[in-house]
Amino acid sequence: MKSLLAVIVFLAAAGAAVAQQPASPGAPAETAKEALPTPKDPVAAKRAVALGAELRCLVCQNQSIEESNAELAVDLRRQIRELISQGKTDGEIIDYMVARYGDFVLYRPPFKATTALLWIGPFLLLLVGIVVLRRVLASRRERADDRPLTEAERREAERLLAGTGKTK
Secondary structure (H helix, E strand, C coil): CHHHHHHHHHHHHHHHHHHHCCCCCCCHHHHHHHHHCCCCCHHHHHHHHHHHHHHCCCCCCEEEECCCCHHHHHHHHHHHCCCCCCCCHHHHHHHHHHHHHHHHCCCCCCCCHHHHHHHHHHHHHHHHHHHHHHHHHHHHHCCCCCCCCCCCCCCCCCCCHHHHCCCC
């Protein structure tokens, strides 16, 4: 239902934009410069939501700025909308946020020296887990030697298997 409503709003906005375009063939470039996103522009709103979903809330840290109700997240959402209205591209907006807040603001930080542990860490933990598991299993095998039972151990095993005896 929401997606149908969004499509209807988008088509209505697109129809209004087409109706307002001048008839002369040389004018579209001039109108494109003037067609900056407004708060009521559904395309700009969708871009703002998509950008907000890609950026981490610096206060909550486990939510995007789009999901968070923290005061900083509200300010960042407002700032994204302002940058969109200034005609900035998505890449320029993300670069601005990274320059201001660092790579931590990104849910998918780029691979570089400062973020290498983030990308390699899970694989290292898996490798360490495999090595520890192999060592534990090897030490169990070494402890389970094949020495024969002593006479006392054999009698105790027979008594337990027969179910007639009590444990010591």
